[in-house]
Amino acid sequence: MSGTMKPTPVRSSVLNAASARPNRIPIAPPQGYWRLAWRSRHGDQSVLLERRAVTVNVGLLGAFLLASVLYLSLGSVNVAPMAVLHALFGKADVMANFVVQELRLPRLAAAACTGAAFALAGILMQTLARNRLATPGIIGIDNGATAFAVASIVGIGVSIAPPAMALAGATTAAVLTFGLAAGSGTQGYRFIVAGIGVGAVFGAVTQLLLARVAIDTANAAYPWTVGSLNARPSGALQLLILGLVLGLITALMLARSLTLLRFKDATASGLGINVKRRRLEVLLLSVALTGLAVAVAGPVGMVGLIGPEIARSLSSSRGVPITAAALAGALVMVLADLAGRTLLAPIEIPVGIVTAVVGGPWLLWILMRPQRSFT
Template identity: 35%
Template sequence: MHRRSAVTVAVAAALALLVATLTVLTGAYEITPGGVVSTLFGGGSGTDRFIVWEQRLPRAVAALLVGVALGGCGAVFQSVARNPLGSPDIVGFTTGAASGGLVMILVVGSAGSQSVLVGTVAGGALAAVTVVLFTLRRGLGGDRLVLSGIAVGAMLAALNDYLISRAPIEAAETAKAWQYGSLNAIGWRPVVPLAVSLALAVPVTLALARSLRALELGDDAAAGIGLGVTATRVTALAVGVFLAGAAIATAGPIGFLALAAPQLAGRLSRAPGIALGPSMAVGALLLAVADLLAQRLLSPFQIPVGLLTAAVGGAYLVWLLTRAPRREGARGAR
């Protein structure tokens, strides 16, 4: 691994664990840090054990794992698209995964973690296949992939709104709250499938790093060194969709984190190509911080973390778009 990338991973992971620890030690329910530590080792009252073991700890773990998944899938999609806007939020894969989850919740009537995981992965995969079919003639990279994804995402967003509008009021409220993206009241049941999914997907994602770096040289150069360009892109998209689906099944569609984490990781690590490891670590840190703020800003009321990341991510997207013309102008002047 690139030396600065390794340092970035270590620092971001340490900070993420520190924020997660702070999330477990503090909260609206008053319990001293010493009491939390005692509860973790079997002490404390029944209420203390419920708050720490069943609410704070699974939420902190979920924030880290979902952040890893979103950071990793964002880096993969941006590398395949060769575009900083090629995140699953922008190109419609997140919306497709949300459609699959809503179908399981509202149509099938199964809101269990495993059922929603199957629905989100299937929905994201169908959205990805649709986008790929639109762009296959001219390759899977570039602005065409982004534009096709935006179009597919807009249609799927309309489908999601239709499903919610036709559902019974209680089911619609549940689905709408899930669609915001939230870690409120999360328990261990959805965290376990997410952990298993990441244990399978993260090693595969990291193993693709060398191939994705070769793709960034261009299709002709990558093919010249013996790389199967189309197969590599399809494999990368499949892994990215799986990561996005696993994250969305756990916490709902949390917007813009997959867009911002790879960009920030790339600036911190200054890696010569895609920064998969740093993107995952930075994603975990960003979501841990965002979830902590979502819990504390209006305490004892809690904001869905997806609303917070969408607000910050929207400002980041505006900044990214305003900087792009300046760079093009600077290159033209040279």
């Protein structure tokens, strides 16, 4: 007998149930990372968090908060730490509320924002130049912003360090440095030497301007020229806060490009990075952050060296520690200004002198260490 075999019917409900419950194999994160996964209407989403980076950022944030409480507590009038917390919400006595909210809190905000801006600008410039010495302070951008700001005081009589003049001076110094280093780009010591020369010229211009004005005007401007949080121009801090928020967001968006810019241009280009455009974006961001910070606190250049070094020593070498550098810069600036206010009280030491005392030996240590690749 001949015949054909009929296939066994399969119920559609079983197929639908099988397709509705696919086997999901959990994806293990790479070593040293946490994987956060969630489901949305667009499908499964996940993000990788580096464990060491999270730990470092949380640790630096905790240290910064502790330093902030000490900053608000110590001074000519000491306030207990618990009273500081109450005063932040206006629930302490009248004297504590006035000291914390009116006198110390605005200065704390200025110290934290300028420190974060200087350190963020420093690590951006170091990555751009592939050189740990290439900070805005060392290559003359700080001095250019200072010279233009002092010129506005002497020539126009407006408030100290208007942000527009500081930005113009920082941009001019950067253009001159890059122009003098033409042919070598941002790599090599020719770029550093050109920046040191430009900074020296602008520093001499600043001293010349101060020498030609009345002694009262020079005395009022001098503490700011070495870096001080006493003479904060009105409105400059608000612009700095806005610029810092936008700059930090932009830097985080450029994080992958910054990591690749540490390698040779051919390698970065081969990995899909438009090197010339990225370099211009990083340079403009660094100059803008430096100009806004100088407009508030003056040329506190060593923070741009110390903050990135702390962040880099604590973080892994997988990427550029952007957030850690900003937190470390804010911490260094707050501690330096606290030391300047309290060590020789009632005499106040400008914060720029304190950071120079600490940053000078740090710079010598970097120079005397055996040279190694920046990456």
